[in-house]
Amino acid sequence: MEKLAIFGGPRVRETQIYYGRQWIDEDDIRAVEDTLRGRLITCGPQVEELEKKLCQVTQAKYAVAVSNGTAALHTACMAIGIQPGDEVITTPMTFAASANCVRYCGGTVVFADIDPETYNIDPDEIEKKITPRTKAVIAVDFTGQAVEHDRIREICDRHGLYFIEDAAHSIGTKYNGRPVGSLADITCFSFHPVKTVTSGEGGAVTTNNEDLYRKLVLFHTHGITHDQEWMQKPSEGHWYYEQIDLGYNYRMTDFQAALLMSQLNKLDKFSRRRHEIVRYYNEQLGDVKELVLQKEIPESDTTRHLYIIQLNLEMLNCTRREFFDAMSEEYVCPQVHYIPVYYFPYYQKLGYQKGLCPNAERLYERVMSIPLYPAMTEQDQQDVVTAIKKIIDWYKKG
Ligand SMILES: *Cc1c(COP(=O)(O)O)cnc(C)c1O
Numbered sequence: 001m002e003k004l005a006i007f008g009g010p011r012v013r014e015t016q017i018y019y020g021r022q023w024i025d026e027d028d029i030r031a032v033e034d035t036l037r038g039r040l041i042t043c044g045p046q047v048e049e050l051e052k053k054l055c056q057v058t059q060a061k062y063a064v065a066v067s068n069g070t071a072a073l074h075t076a077c078m079a080i081g082i083q084p085g086d087e088v089i090t091t092p093m094t095f096a097a098s099a100n101c102v103r104y105c106g107g108t109v110v111f112a113d114i115d116p117e118t119y120n121i122d123p124d125e126i127e128k129k130i131t132p133r134t135k136a137v138i139a140v141d142f143t144g145q146a147v148e149h150d151r152i153r154e155i156c157d158r159h160g161l162y163f164i165e166d167a168a169h170s171i172g173t174k175y176n177g178r179p180v181g182s183l184a185d186i187t188c189f190s191f192h193p194v195k196t197v198t199s200g201e202g203g204a205v206t207t208n209n210e211d212l213y214r215k216l217v218l219f220h221t222h223g224i225t226h227d228q229e230w231m232q233k234p235s236e237g238h239w240y241y242e243q244i245d246l247g248y249n250y251r252m253t254d255f256q257a258a259l260l261m262s263q264l265n266k267l268d269k270f271s272r273r274r275h276e277i278v279r280y281y282n283e284q285l286g287d288v289k290e291l292v293l294q295k296e297i298p299e300s301d302t303t304r305h306l307y308i309i310q311l312n313l314e315m316l317n318c319t320r321r322e323f324f325d326a327m328s329e330e331y332v333c334p335q336v337h338y339i340p341v342y343y344f345p346y347y348q349k350l351g352y353q354k355g356l357c358p359n360a361e362r363l364y365e366r367v368m369s370i371p372l373y374p375a376m377t378e379q380d381q382q383d384v385v386t387a388i389k390k391i392i393d394w395y396k397k398g
Contacts, residue, residue, distance in 0.1 A: 001393055001394060002390055002393075002394075004221045004326050004329065004330070004390065004391060004394050005150070005326070005329040005330045005331075006325060006326045006329040006330075009321075011078050011329070011330055011331050012330040012332060012383050012386050012387040012390065013330070013331045013332065013383045013387075014035065014331070014336070015114065015331060016330065016331045016332075016333050016382075017046070017332060017333065017371045017376070017380055017383070018333045018335070018371060018373065019194075019306070019333070019335040019369045019370065019371050020193070020194040020305075020306075020372065020373045021193070021373050021375065022147050022193040022194070022198050022373075023266070023270065023373070023375050024198075024245040024283075024372050025266075026165045026182075026233060027157075027262050027265070028259055028262045028263060030190060030262075031258040031259055031261065031262040032255045032258055032259050032282050032349060034258065035254050035255040035257075036255055037255075037256040039144070040254055041253055041255055042251060042253045042254055042314060043251065044225075044254040045253070045295065046254035046255070046257035046261070047065050047251075047252055047253075047254055047257045048256045048259060049224075049257070050065050050252075050257040050258075050260055050261050050318035051063045051064065051065055051204075052171060053178065053180070053264055054189075054204050054206060054264075055206070055262055056075025057171070057179065057181070057264055057267065058171075058180065058181025058182050058187070058206050059178065059179050060181045060182045060187065060206035060207060060208055061208040061210075061213070062206065062207050062209075062213035062216075063098075063181075063205070063206045063209070064204065064205050064206075064213070064216045064220055065202055065203075065204050065251075065252040065257055065260075066203045066204060066220050066250040066251070066252060067189065067202065067203065067249075067250045067251060067252055068167045068191075068192070068201045068202060068203045068206060068250075069118045069166075069188060069189060069191070069192060069195075069202075069203040070097040070100070070101065070190075070203070071095055071203055071220070071248070071250035072189060072203035072204060072205045073098065073100075073101035073138070073164075073166060074101045074104050074105075074248070074250070075086045075162050075205055075216055075219050075220050075250055076101070076135075076186040076188055076205055076216070077101045077102060077104065077164075078105060078215070078219040079205075079212050079215035079246070080135065080136055080162045080164070080185070080186070080212070081104060081135075081218060082102060082105035082106075082107040082119065082135060082136065082247065083106055083107065084106035084107065084131060085137040086101040086105075086107040086108065086110075086133060086134075086136075087108045087109075087110050087134045088105065088108070088109060088110065088134070088135060088136045088137070088138055089109065089110045089111075089112050089121075089129050089130070089137045089138070090102070090109060090110075090111065090112070090121070090135070090137070090138040090139070090140070090166075091112065091113075091114055091120070091121040091139070091140050091142070092111045092113075092338075092340035092341045092342055092360045093119060093140075093142055093338055093340065093360045093363065093364075094140040094142065094166065094336060094338055094341060094356075095123075095168070096341050097116050097166075097168075097345065098138055098140050098245045098341070098343045099111075099138075099168045099193070101259070101379075102138070102153065102359050108133075109131050109347075110112045110127045110134070111124035111129075111340075111341070111342055111352070111357055111360075112126045112127045112128070112357070112375055113356075113357035113358065113360055114142075114323070114357065114359050114360050114363065115359070116359045116362070116363070117294075117295035118145065118294065118296075118297055119142050119143065119145075119146045119294055119308070119363060120135075120140070120141070120142050120148065121139050121140065121147060121382070123148050123151040123152055123155060123357075125234070125357075125368075126152065126155055127155055127218070130155075130159050130161075134161055135161060135162065136161055136162035136163070136180070137152060137155075137156055137161055137162070137163055137164065137166055137167055137325075138164045138165075139152055139163070139164070139166065139184070140166040140168070140169070141165065141167050141168075141169050141170035141173060141180060142169065142306075142337075143164070143169055143294060143304055143305055143306040143307070143308060143337075144169045144172075144173050144196075144274075144302050144303050144304045144305040144306065145170070145173070145294070145296065145297065145302045145304070146170060146172045146174075146175040146183075146297075146300040147165070148178075148179060148181050148297070148299075149175045149184075149287060149347065150299075153183075156185075156191070157256075158315060158377070158382060159284065161252065162185045162186070163185045163209070164182035164185060164186050164187075165180065165183065165185045165186070165187040165188065166188050167180045167181065167187045167189050168188065168189060168190035168192075169178050169190060169195065169196075169305035169306065169388065170193070170303065170305065171189055171196050171197060171267065172196055172268075172270070172271040172298045172302065172303030173268050173300060173301065173302050173303045173344060174301040175298070175299055175301075176299050176300075177299055181206040182208065182342050184204070184214065185207065185209060185349070186205055186206070186209075186212060186216070187205065187206045187207070188203065188204075188205055189203055189204045189205075189206070190197055190202070190307055191203060191204070191260055191263075192204050193273075195305060196267070196270055196271070196274070196303060196305055196396075197260060197263035197266070197267055197270065198260070198263060199256035199257065199259045199260035199263070200256055202252055202256050202260055203252075206256045214230075214346070216376065217245040217247065218247055219245070219250075220243070220247065220248065220250040220251060221247060221248075221249065221250070221251055222243060222247045222248065223244060223245035223246050223247030224241055224243045224244075224247070224349070225241065225242055225243075225244055228290075230242075230244055230245070232244065234293075238303055259262065260390075262311050263366045265352055266267075269374070270303070270374045271303040273374035274303055274304050274373075274374060275304070276374065277307070277372055277376060277381060278302075278307060278372070280329075280381055280385075281307055281370070281372075281381070281384075283384070284385045285309065285385065285388065288333045288388075288392065289312065289315065290312050290315045290316055290392045290396055291309050291310065291311065291312060291392075292309075292310040292311075292312055292366075293308075293309065293310070293387075294308055294310075294348050297398070304372065305372075306337055306372060307369060307370050307371075308337065308367050308368070308369050308370075309361065309367065309368060309388065310366045310367050311323055311364075311366045311367070311368075311370075313365075313366055313397060315397055315398055316392070316395045316396060316397065317395045317396070318391075318395040320336075320365060320366055320367075320368070322395070323368070323391055323395070324336070324368055326391045326394075327368070327370075327387055327388070327391060328390060329331040329391065330383075330387040330391070331383075332370070332383060332384050332387040332388075333371075334368035334369055334370055334371075335368065335369045336364070336367060336368055337365060337367070337369050337370070340357060340360045340361055342356055342357075342366055343364075370384050370388070371384055
């Protein structure tokens with residue numbers, strides 16, 4: 001048995017790889033450079049073009065580019081009018097922003113547990129958490145796998161709730177053949193460098209509803225309108241505009257928009273690479289009884305953002321922490337997605353307690369995300385599998 005690097009043995013590889021990283025090529029650099037040489041570097045033609053392109057990619061009627069994924073979620077909550085007293089149901093197995101956006105509006109976050117196999121929010125748990133104050137569901141396509149749209153849509157329609165999709169992980173994913181972005185009432189994207197396509201920082205909201213679209217436009221730029229129809233006073237001239245509500249500056253710059261358009265031209269390629277790597281991991285790890293892999297639902301054609309291994313701790317003589325540290329020492333550096341949101345001191349102070357969502361809590365104890373990004377070489381992928389199997393061999397029981 002080969003000694004683990006953490007105990008002084010040889011490492012599986014010489015350089016560290018991480019769970020994700022961006023792919024930037026010469027086309028991307030040229031797109032940014034061209035925009036920087038132009039007259040407008042914000043509020044210019046690139047953002048407009050990008051919004052059209054996002055509509056093509058997602059098949060949504062309307063798209064608004066914003067400064068990041070958190071801004072996308074906040075703008076969505078403002079557009080549907082979340083206020084103090086309103087409850088919004090979301091998953092604890094997500095990045096904090098999926099819940100924080102409700103808090104920005106003074107709303108109450110209600111956590112519904114996940115399905116223990118798909119790791120996405122469980123529609124039955126959503127239904128249990130609905131009260132007369134519930135206004136919306138924010139469902140997260142965790143790891144890129146689409147949530148159960150048919151069931152969540154039906155629940156939202158029956159109870160008169162808005163369905164917001166946090167699609168930070170899932171651009172390029174389809175549900176029953178339809179792209180994410182065209183399905184929920186509002187879909188929120190993030191283009192942080194670790195996500196499938198990037199603009200450095202960046203985000204977008206998409207919708208098919210014209211009224212929601214106009215509100216998204218309004219709130220992402222100060223609550224200011226140039227639209228005669230919405231103005232309350234007669235125009236005083238060509239310069240005239242009105243602030244009719246309290247919004248923010250959540251605009252994206254033109255050079256970021258140019259970068260994102262160039263990235264979106266590669267989305268099919270990125271998606272194909274991610275599919276290939278997922279297939280390789282599934283083949284190599286599917287039969288390893290010390291691991292549990294995420295269940296894939298047939299409705300979702302998933303452009304996977306994260307590949308998660310769940311440790312079958314009953315069959316291993318180690319903790320998740322020991323396994324994680326051993327991986328890092330082999331220079332295959334994992335990450336954990338996610339700490340249940342209500343474990344954070346901010347949420348604990350609001351009164352949320354451990355035990356609220358047992359499936360999410362159990363998952364958190366056992367998971368780590370292994371490297372998955374399009375620029376991985378075959379050697380990188382093999383090293384990931386070698387490191388996992390080496391550590392399992394060391395710690396397995398019996
Ligand atoms: C990344 C992420 C966000 C936030 O996006 P930013 O662009 O970093 O603000 C929100 N929700 C989820 C699930 C994410 O992974």
